[in-house]
Structure formats: C-alpha cells, structure tokens
Amino acid sequence: MAAEDMGQTSILICQVRSAKAEHKMDETNFLLRTKHFPSASKVVYLGNVTSTLISLLENPETPMFTVPPSYNEQKWSLETTSGQMKIKITSDSYWGLGLFNSGYLNTIILEGPINLRSRIVYDLTSSLPYKPWEFKHLSSARKWIKRKYPNLDEKTNQNSWLELIDYSNQRFKEIIQVMKDATEKVSQKVKINQSTEYWDKEKAGVSLAAAEFDLELAKGALADNNAPAVERAIARIEASLIEADPETGVHENESLEDVNKERIIISEITIDSQENSEVDIDSINQIDSVPLNEDIPLIDLTFESEQE
Known part of the structure; x- marks a missing residue:
C-alpha cells in the first residue's frame, strides 16, 4: 500500500532503547515539563523515541498527558499538535514486566497531511541509531501487537514506516x-x-x-x-x-x-x-521568499542515549 493511500492517519509501533528521568508531568495541568519544574509534579520516563520525536516537531504545543504515569513511570499516553499534524504517543511494556528499557514499545499515531507525517518519520528514523520497527524481543512484540492491534502485524508495521520514509525520499x-x-x-x-x-x-x-x-x-x-x-x-x-x-x-x-x-x-x-x-x-526565480524563523523550543528534550 502506497503512502498516499494511507489516508490522514498513520499508526506506527516502535522499540524503545533507553529512558531516563529527564522530565516531569505537571500534576495540575498534566503537561510535560523538564525535570527542574518546581511545582507539584511527577517523574516521567519519556524514552529515547518520544524525546527525539518531540524535539523534531516545529513549534509544537506543550504535550499533555491523556493517561498520566502512575507507579510505572514509563507507562503513559500523551498528545500534542504541530501545525496541521496531531501526534499521540503511548508508552507500554511488552516484555520483562516493564523492568527493563528494552521491554517497552511506543505506539505513535500521526494525524495530518501525508507530507508532514512522512517528513517527521523521515527525520525521526534518521536521528535514531537503529531501525525503530525492529523489536528487541520479537516473539513478545508479536503477541503484544496481536492483542492491542488485531489488524496489524510485524510486517505491516514495518511497511508503514518504510512507505512514509520512501515518500519523503x-x-x-x-x-x-x-x-x-x-x-x-x-x-x-x-x-x-x-x-x-x-x-x-x-x-x-x-x-x-x-x-x-x-x-x-x-x-x-x-x-x-x-x-x-x-x-x-x-x-x-x-x-x-x-x-x-x-x-x-x-x-x-x-x-x-x-x-x-x-x-x-x-x-x-x-x-x-x-x-x-x-x-x-x-x-524558479519568480517566487518571493519568506524569512524562516526558528523559535526556541519550550521544552528541553535533550538526553543521553543509553543502550542496554
């Protein structure tokens, strides 16, 4: 299925490789904050995929948690918007009782024009040191996908990633x-x-x-x-x-x-x-240009990648 035929929504499942306590959730507004946020807050582990993706968005709204982390600080759901694109991300454990970073998956749902979805996926995969659709624990990942998304499987998920990448390419x-x-x-x-x-x-x-x-x-x-x-x-x-x-x-x-x-x-x-x-x-040479201004991100999403 070509990327153009995928409608306005893409569902992508990916492997998380590392996560650190670099962020918090504002317990009043359920907004994502840095680890230095002074008011009432709760530690959250975003993981390397989500941190990278949000940092690549152009002028995103501050991400809001729709499912806040509880005792498991790496299990949550959040959403944000960037221009015409809406992004929903869910972090869930699929192996090892959630005790290891490699036992987590992110489900990324992108809603918006194909060119925007394709570009953010292109940039994300270029920024990660591994192929996000390749799972660390394949057998467990297959069971998780079948349980959560009966219409998806490992191959379909991989094709969804590759089609978006190829579109931008x-x-x-x-x-x-x-x-x-x-x-x-x-x-x-x-x-x-x-x-x-x-x-x-x-x-x-x-x-x-x-x-x-x-x-x-x-x-x-x-x-x-x-x-x-x-x-x-x-x-x-x-x-x-x-x-x-x-x-x-x-x-x-x-x-x-x-x-x-x-x-x-x-x-x-x-x-x-x-x-x-x-x-x-x-x-060419007949279209006036508009200066491009890059705003400083509101959230510090830098992190140090840790491999297990």
Whole structure:
C-alpha cells in the first residue's frame, strides 16, 4: 500500500532503547515539563523515541498527558499538535514486566497531511541509531501487537514506516532533479550570452560551478538521509542560479540582500504541496521568499542515549 493511500492517519509501533528521568508531568495541568519544574509534579520516563520525536516537531504545543504515569513511570499516553499534524504517543511494556528499557514499545499515531507525517518519520528514523520497527524481543512484540492491534502485524508495521520514509525520499529526489534541470537551463543561457554592463559571464560561470558542486552535495546528503543538509544545499543552489542567470544575475550596484529577495521557497515546489507534485522549472526565480524563523523550543528534550 502506497503512502498516499494511507489516508490522514498513520499508526506506527516502535522499540524503545533507553529512558531516563529527564522530565516531569505537571500534576495540575498534566503537561510535560523538564525535570527542574518546581511545582507539584511527577517523574516521567519519556524514552529515547518520544524525546527525539518531540524535539523534531516545529513549534509544537506543550504535550499533555491523556493517561498520566502512575507507579510505572514509563507507562503513559500523551498528545500534542504541530501545525496541521496531531501526534499521540503511548508508552507500554511488552516484555520483562516493564523492568527493563528494552521491554517497552511506543505506539505513535500521526494525524495530518501525508507530507508532514512522512517528513517527521523521515527525520525521526534518521536521528535514531537503529531501525525503530525492529523489536528487541520479537516473539513478545508479536503477541503484544496481536492483542492491542488485531489488524496489524510485524510486517505491516514495518511497511508503514518504510512507505512514509520512501515518500519523503522520493520528494527530495524530485527537488534535486528540479534543481538539476534548472542548472542545465541556466548553463545554456550562460553559454549563449555575452557579458554586459549589468551581467558578468565569468562571474556567472563561478556561480554556476558553485551550483553544480552543491547539487552533488545534495545528492550525497540524501544518500545519508540528512534532510537538513539537503535543504541547505538546495537553498545555496537557488542563490547561485539567480546570480548566474543573465536575466536575474547580480548587477554591479546590487547587494546580496537584493538577490536573496528573489530566492524561491523550497517547500513551495514539492514538499509542502501534496496535490501539485509537478514543478514548472520556469517558475524558479519568480517566487518571493519568506524569512524562516526558528523559535526556541519550550521544552528541553535533550538526553543521553543509553543502550542496554
């Protein structure tokens, strides 16, 4: 089943590898807090998967526990939202009476557009040092899944992860191909044009070479599943092509700030558009950009990974 056919919801079950007492639950509002929260609170063990996932969300609401931890501080349910995506996570023991970190699973339910669900799963799996769908205690995991989710099994769960990862991977490949085609198009323009008082062919060649170099970097970053590095390389390619293009190249009296105003928004051409998957190369250099501001997360979710 292709990722596009999975509707608006994904159910993913994953193995927890480590957990520390790095967080608390605000007993008044049932909100997730840091371990230094001063008011009435209860210790909670999030585990490495949930900590990583929440840290990857863009401007999430403070997670709220729908099932608070009791005597077992690693058994709970919480939910949060990040833009158009709603996230529900449940932590439960499936082996060893919950006495060991490797005896816990997380069930992640993602509700929202496929591009958002796919991207967070892509980033999560890239951040973890293991495949989250591979269980430490397979026989016990199979029994737990059959009891909790009769319509799921180990193979179906693995496919759900892989389909979401592949969706983002294919979208990044599309972006890189668009940039490759755009680079070739600008290269042809550079070849047939001569320097003017407003555009320097030699400088354009330097910018074009930079774009070609970053194109290879983007391919390498994608091979390493490094989405942020892919996006940074693509952004540099855009700027280089604007400078190299005879129609939009930097004039002697223009500043880099003027050029940056003409940079396109990467998400506009592929990632953020589920319905419009085809990209018109001619649209490059015609879309105004919007500065990206990253807010400081409200919750400190850093942790040290511990392996059993």
